[in-house]
Amino acid sequence: MTEMRMAELARRSDLSVATIKYYLREGLLQPGRRTSVNQAVYDAAHLERLRLVRALAKVARLPLHKIREVIQAVSVESSVLGAMAVTQDALVGDIETGALDKTADEALTRAIEERGWRCEPGSPAHRAAIRAVAELQAEGLGALVDRLDDYAQAADSIGRIDLEVVSVVDSLEAMIRGVVLGSVLRRPLLDTFVLLAQQHYANELHGNAP
Amino acid sequence: MTEMRMAELARRSDLSVATIKYYLREGLLQPGRRTSVNQAVYDAAHLERLRLVRALAKVARLPLHKIREVIQAVSVESSVLGAMAVTQDALVGDIETGALDKTADEALTRAIEERGWRCEPGSPAHRAAIRAVAELQAEGLGALVDRLDDYAQAADSIGRIDLEVVSVVDSLEAMIRGVVLGSVLRRPLLDTFVLLAQQHYANELHGNAP
Numbered sequence: 485m486t487e488m489r490m491a492e493l494a495r496r497s498d499l500s501v502a503t504i505k506y507y508l509r510e511g512l513l514q515p516g517r518r519t520s521v522n523q524a525v526y527d528a529a530h531l532e533r534l535r536l537v538r539a540l541a542k543v544a545r546l547p548l549h550k551i552r553e554v555i556q557a558v559s560v561e562s563s564v565l566g567a568m569a570v571t572q573d574a575l576v577g578d579i580e581t582g583a584l585d586k587t588a589d590e591a592l593t594r595a596i597e598e599r600g601w602r603c604e605p606g607s608p609a610h611r612a613a614i615r616a617v618a619e620l621q622a623e624g625l626g627a628l629v630d631r632l633d634d635y636a637q638a639a640d641s642i643g644r645i646d647l648e649v650v651s652v653v654d655s656l657e658a659m660i661r662g663v664v665l666g667s668v669l670r671r672p673l674l675d676t677f678v679l680l681a682q683q684h685y686a687n688e689l690h691g692n693a694p
Numbered sequence: 695m696t697e698m699r700m701a702e703l704a705r706r707s708d709l710s711v712a713t714i715k716y717y718l719r720e721g722l723l724q725p726g727r728r729t730s731v732n733q734a735v736y737d738a739a740h741l742e743r744l745r746l747v748r749a750l751a752k753v754a755r756l757p758l759h760k761i762r763e764v765i766q767a768v769s770v771e772s773s774v775l776g777a778m779a780v781t782q783d784a785l786v787g788d789i790e791t792g793a794l795d796k797t798a799d800e801a802l803t804r805a806i807e808e809r810g811w812r813c814e815p816g817s818p819a820h821r822a823a824i825r826a827v828a829e830l831q832a833e834g835l836g837a838l839v840d841r842l843d844d845y846a847q848a849a850d851s852i853g854r855i856d857l858e859v860v861s862v863v864d865s866l867e868a869m870i871r872g873v874v875l876g877s878v879l880r881r882p883l884l885d886t887f888v889l890l891a892q893q894h895y896a897n898e899l900h901g902n903a904p
Binding site: 526535539543563564565568569572575576583596599600602603604607609610612613615616617619620623625627631634635636637638639640641642644645646647648649651652662664665666667669671672673674675676677678679680681682683684685686687688689691 | 718749753767773774775778779782785786791805806808809810811812813814817818820822823826827829830833835837838841844846847848849850851852853854855857858859861862872873875877879880881882883884886887888889890891892893894895896897898899900
């Protein structure tokens with residue numbers, strides 16, 4: 485791809501010139517190559533960065549400081565793991581750092597060990613999972629907590645497909661964009677699929693033959 | 695269980711007397727048995743109804759008219775299927791009735807046929823699923839849409855476990871309460887489990903051995 489002017493960059497990134505200039509001022513987009521005092525040209529790397537920022541801002545609706553964290557991770561971290569950890573943390577949001585329920589923590593630890601997952605014990609996702617288990621217990625849904633291993637097995641398939649889907653791209657920025665879009669847009673897909681499966685099994689368990 | 699007065703009903707349902715009186719006025723809770731001009735007693739059926747209304751109002755945060763729909767379905771419908779359909783519709787919320795994307799519709803239909811799901815084609819959940827697929831396509835996540843069958847398979851396990859968990863209770867109200875709490879509270883559990891699985895597979899695909 486050859487270099488392009490601002491207008492072309494805006495057209496191809498599906499963002500307004502004003503928005504791109506804002507991202508430049510905020511340091512979310514690296515400066516273009518100056519060709520005169522008030523002209524610059526941009527290349528494929530700029531376009532890819534803009535596509536990532538757009539996914540974080542317009543689709544995931546993350547606040548500016550979270551977007552900055554992810555962009556920094558993509559720029560500084562060269563490892564997929566580091567960049568993905570920062571992205572996940574930004575997507576999970578702020579989890580209160582109060583004490584976590586001990587029973588829920590233990591139930592989750594057992595489920596993780598059962599699966600053989602290698603994952604970050606102190607990560608926001610991990611803390612959020614403990615809270616989710618604790619809420620189920622608090623509402624008396626012990627029967628559901630008893631099936632934690634089965635839910636973890638289903639989640640295992642989903643996480644594996646997610647990673648397989650995003651791993652075929654060839655740049656870190658494109659992959660992180662895939663993680664962001666995948667997490668945000670794949671979620672309603674799965675939620676609605678589960679509803680359809682519930683309809684099916686309600687038929688199977690409580691309905692009549694077709 | 696013997697009958698109880700309002701104060702006891704409030705204590706056992708974890709709701710304030712004012713809230714219970716509001717539910718009585720709105721017809722969400724059936725009247726108690728009058729014992730004097732300004733006294734009434736309540737029984738196990740009242741408590742169970744209140745637990746369902748509480749789940750719909752406080753956990754699922756449904757608006758009053760949606761709660762009324764579900765309560766009516768539980769009172770009038772004697773079938774699990776009918777009551778569950780109304781509950782799902784209330785949980786999905788209002789989906790615009792505009793034209794649906796044809797390609798997304800076809801992709802979803804193929805995935806449903808592949809699974810052999812018997813589900814309601816025009817239901818809000820079905821329409822929401824078509825929209826979810828269309829959004830993925832619009833964001834260029836065709837690689838993810840190509841794996842629709844795999845996601846549907848994972849959703850199948852989840853829907854089956856959900857139904858198995860709620861089907862062990864012995865009243866329709868308790869089961870619908872299970873569907874509501876399960877849908878609302880199980881969702882963050884699954885979302886966070888998927889994040890943990892993503893961490894694991896990021897390690898597997900891009901990390902080093904431990």
